[in-house]
Amino acid sequence: MAKWTAADIPDQTGRTAVVTGANSGLGLVTARALAKAGGRVILACRDIEKGRRAAATMPGTVEVRALDLANLASIRTFAESVTEDVDLLINNAGVMAVPHRRTADGFEMQFGTNHLGHFALTGLLLPKLKDRVVTLSSSVHGVGRINLDDLNRESRGYMRWPAYAQSKLANLLFTFELTNRLKAAGSKLTAYSAHPGYASTNLQSHTETFMDNIMSLGNRLIAQSAAMGALPTLYAATADIEPGSFAGPGGFMGQRGYPKVVGSVRAARDPKVAKALWDKSEERTHVSYRLNA
Numbered sequence: 269m270a271k272w273t274a275a276d277i278p279d280q281t282g283r284t285a286v287v288t289g290a291n292s293g294l295g296l297v298t299a300r301a302l303a304k305a306g307g308r309v310i311l312a313c314r315d316i317e318k319g320r321r322a323a324a325t326m327p328g329t330v331e332v333r334a335l336d337l338a339n340l341a342s343i344r345t346f347a348e349s350v351t352e353d354v355d356l357l358i359n360n361a362g363v364m365a366v367p368h369r370r371t372a373d374g375f376e377m378q379f380g381t382n383h384l385g386h387f388a389l390t391g392l393l394l395p396k397l398k399d400r401v402v403t404l405s406s407s408v409h410g411v412g413r414i415n416l417d418d419l420n421r422e423s424r425g426y427m428r429w430p431a432y433a434q435s436k437l438a439n440l441l442f443t444f445e446l447t448n449r450l451k452a453a454g455s456k457l458t459a460y461s462a463h464p465g466y467a468s469t470n471l472q473s474h475t476e477t478f479m480d481n482i483m484s485l486g487n488r489l490i491a492q493s494a495a496m497g498a499l500p501t502l503y504a505a506t507a508d509i510e511p512g513s514f515a516g517p518g519g520f521m522g523q524r525g526y527p528k529v530v531g532s533v534r535a536a537r538d539p540k541v542a543k544a545l546w547d548k549s550e551e552r553t554h555v556s557y558r559l560n561a
Contacts, residue, residue, distance in 0.1 A: 271526040274499065277506050280307030284354050285505075286393070287311060288335060288386070289361025291318040294404070294464055296325075297498035298358055302505075303328035310354075312346060312361075314338075337361055337385030338371035340553060347392035354396050356505050359386040359403040362435075368426040375552065376420045378428075382435035384553055387442060391555040394457075401446065401459045402504045405439040405514070407522055409463075410533045412437030416544050419552075436463075438545060440514065440536035445546045447512035448539075453559035458511035460504035461532075465517035465524055467497025492517070492524045503527035 285302045289295040290311035303309045303326045312335035313319030319332035333349055336342035362382045371380035390401055412433035418424050421431055443461040450457050500515040504527075509515070514532050519525020535541070550556050 272499065272503055272507065272528075273526065274301045274304075274495075274502060277301060277305045277502060280305040280506075282306075283356065283399075284308045284310065284352055285356035285358060286350065286354050287358040287360055288337065288389070289313065291315060291322040293494055294467065294498045294501065295358070295360040296322050297494050298360060298501050298505075299330065300326045301498065301502055302356070303330050305506075307356075310350070314361075335361075335389075336372075337381045337389065338375075338377060340373050340385075340388055342372075343385060343388050344392060347389065350393060350396055352396070353398050354393060355399040357390060357393060357397055357401045358501060358505060359390065359401065359439075360501065361385075362404065365428040365432050367428070373552075374420075376426070376431060378431045378435045379419055379421075379438065382432075383438035383442065384549060386439070387549045388553040388555045390446070391550075391553070391557045394557060394559070397457050399457065400505055401443075401457065402501055403439050403443050403459070403461050404501060405443075405461045405463050405532075406432075406436040407463055407465065407516065408433045409436040409440050409536060412535070414438065414441070414535070414541055414545060416541070416548060419548065437533075437536060440532055441538070441542040441545050442549075443512065443514075444537050444539075445542040448542075449557065449559055451511070455559055460509070460511070460513055460515065462500040462504040462515040462527075463530075464497030464500060465492060465519075465522060467492055467494055496524070496526075500527040 287299040290299040291313040299309045308329040311319045311332045314336045323330045335346040369377040443459050446459040504515040513529045516530040517525040518528035
């Protein structure tokens, strides 16, 4: 089987993509590749100045708009600014293993940013979305546990890695449930998930502990490049694969290599948990999905 690369991205001329967290790492590589393929790309960034510097390195038609996924008001303002049709929504931005913090709306930072922020964004943009939604998860989802009674980790106490794993499992459950709801509604919109394997980005530098140094060393010695890490996202966004698929590296232990459709743990496709998580996400974000054919 041929190795899928960015050179296999179909012509994106006339198409618009929104990429969250596009000012660095996987998001920057993803946005640049879509722009190079002819697409118009909206870089949705918390830091506008970093976004502008990133945009200056990209070919084609790109623009930067402010989006803070840890703030529901910012998400609503961004969604209202998008008046055009959007062919691709790439839910890429995220935080990993950060110290215990809360979002502007009081959610645990990792769950609030990685899952609830993108849940709200997708729902608010839904009337304008025309083709695909791709949400980034992680291979760490496999050790994640969804505690529906303590999503904010208030009674369990905060543990950064379990909190991260919960948010990444939530990303997959979101894609699973969104896929089922889109199919039931007869919608042409489709949903996918992707994970980058072990890719060298600045995501690993915000734990504010000695782990930053360890992961920095791992980035240099073990990790694949951000360009390779972004391929599963681009594959899920543009390749001819089954809706609801999970894309990831096809090489060593699923952490390196060219993209393919990969498996997930059974918990990522639990219909009862997926529906319950969806209901709680609507309740917390005050965003209700209105799905039409």
